[in-house]
Amino acid sequence: MAVAGRIGGELVAVEQIDGRPRIGDVGDVFKAFLKLGLTSFGGPIAHLGYFRDELVLRRKWLSEAAYADLVALCQFLPGPASSQVGFALGFLRGGLPGALVAWAAFTLPSVALLLAFAYGAAAFGGPLGQDLLHGLKLVAVAIVAHAVWGMARVLAPDRQRATIALGAVLILAFVPSALGQIAAILAGAVAGTLWCRRVDDGGAARLPVVISRRSGILLLAAFFLLLLGLPAAVALWSAPGLALFEVFYRAGALVFGGGHVVLPLLEARLVDPGWVSADAFLAGYGAAQAVPGPLFTFAAYLGAIAEPGPDGVLGAAIALFGIFLPGMLLLMGVLPFWDRLRRDARMGAAMAGTNAAVVGILGAALYQPVWTSAVASSADFALALTAFVLLAAWKAPPWLVVLVTVIAAVALGLVARFG
Template sequence: MAAEQFDQRQEANAAGEVFRAFLKLGLTSFGGPIAHLGYFRDELVLRRRWLSEAAYADLIALCQFLPGPASSQVGFALGYLRGGLAGALLAWAAFTLPSAALLLAFALGADAFGGPMGQDLIHGLKLVAVAIVAQAVWGMARTLAPDRERATIALAAVIILVFVPTALGQLAAIGAGAVAGTLWCRRVDQRAAGHLPVPISRRAGMLLLALFFGLLLGLPAMVAWWSLPGLALFEVFYRAGALVFGGGHVVLPLLETRLVEPGWVTPDAFLAGYGAAQAVPGPLFTVAAYLGAIVEPGPDGLSGAAIALLGIFLPGMLLLMGVLPFWDRLRHYNGARAAMAGTNAAVVGILGAALYHPVWTSAVASPADFAVALAAFVLLTAWKAPPWLVVAVTLLASVALALAA
């Protein structure tokens, strides 16, 4: 009995430690997923010594291999390794909810932006989105499409989306990228170092993978069978979260085709929320809280934000926990690594197509807009300015140009 009570106290202490560590990170982690991984390393690997450098590198390799929000998946896994399922859930909540709450507040206060000054600020956020997406395309192209073969795969993805600018076109581009990768990218070295201790059985992993694919394939049929707005909203965000390869910025084209084109969210509101998401700490996927709160018809508000957040984060976590028990074997298959290299190259093309439409076409309407967006891009890439500062500078420039006009 005494031993059982001691174990319970240990679990409670570990869960509390996880929550405190990730709340600090959730309030201070600006800069996107790559920066988040650096913050995790400094706080949890070097300072707290939750796991070794080699194990951390292996965990990053797994989360980059899978679709989903890489930094949130790494955080979820770190919480699980430290404090079990309670630790994983607390890590996710502490890292995600601060930025989600800020974006929800922005959505609920959207009516305050109805006047001329508010419209100028909205326009400034859209110009921020141009710079942020351009930076993401530039950085991802250098990392994920650095040679002729992968650059060609990225170009093919752009061409596919020019002729099929829908969610089906995005799926076709990803599938074509995977096939091309298995043919052209077998020389790409994506092996990870180290060994990751896995406290999950293979049977549990299979069940989680079955749940992931069951929801991915079954939700569209359920939406067609039951006309429930909440279920339809959940399906949109679940599918986006399940198909995002290459980081949080790639969710932009996936959500745009499912929310803007049917008229659930206006193009201006969509890009404004994406721009606002750059000014808050934590994962970019929390833009789902903003979008879920403003969809029409509902559910909107707090319930819509909760549904959207659950939908967009759940698939990545299910897939991560399902694949963990099989990772050591999977990462040694050259065909799997080659297919992933081709998929990542296609993702560069998908995001490049989104940079033109809807991001550029909806935001840049004059030479002055182009100058502001270019200045924001230079601040991000050459000056390495933090995104929140770029947001503030761009908003001021947008308002100043409107007053001078």
């Protein structure tokens, strides 16, 4: 038995689970995701664990097999995997209103905190503020290094995929731009089809949600229309808001592997042209580690401080909408076709190669701009290494690592000035 909602004018059938309809449980969705949005520290992989514990094991919104299939789909697509999983869970529970409420409740707490940081960053112009910002940049070194280490263990565990990851680093060494990142992903997909033939989907169950294929085609068409049409629109009309939206839409449309991998894409489009300074970029990225929720909310901070404007709350809203929209369009567009796609061996092999290339892209970003902009002395190296050990060996929560690193950086700065 199924209940129905509508998206884009087309019928959307959402199956009942445990005999109870899910459309209309928007309040339940809001409470569950607000709790997650306030407490989910640790990045996208940790978020998937929070979702499983709260919504699969405790609330029993769907089966383990269906959840595994949903995670596989969102890992397959570009965009913020944990936010896409949350959006889909909200849709499954409460239709399109539930999906929107899930996204808002999970995302807006960290947006509010990063906006507060953006407005307060101007107060960090003195020596003490500079020490604090430097500490946040060192945190970014540890966080990205930890992400590379963790992703490499999962996504490049054998020599074939490790070689694909190395190939991505080499491509970016010679083509250090967004074009190089796209080339690395495409090369990874090709290499994966040749080297990763034994990838298996584990027999995941079919998702208990069905969107009509016509709706899926319309949503995918909207995704590609915006991806191809926005650069032309920016070239024709000199509108800062449109240019800002195009930057974040393209970043959200082309990033594979979650929030950390968006770092080099945004750095190339915002820091290189001078829209955001390198110091402000890395300080905001460090601050994003101290807040719960999706790392893509870093976009709100960048939109609020971007020089061409519109900055402030409006710039934050444009950037936030731009970076999340492509992933959600793709998710809803691919859902009707996912069951057939994921059973194709070649597609699985290509995705294995793509994921290995993502490790290489993130490894290249660890060096430039993260390491080169933050580590300038042996003391900086020791502090970044300490933060990494706290994350990797002691399993300390990211907010605590941020706090310890910033306090240590400020203390070292005071000793250097007055000692």
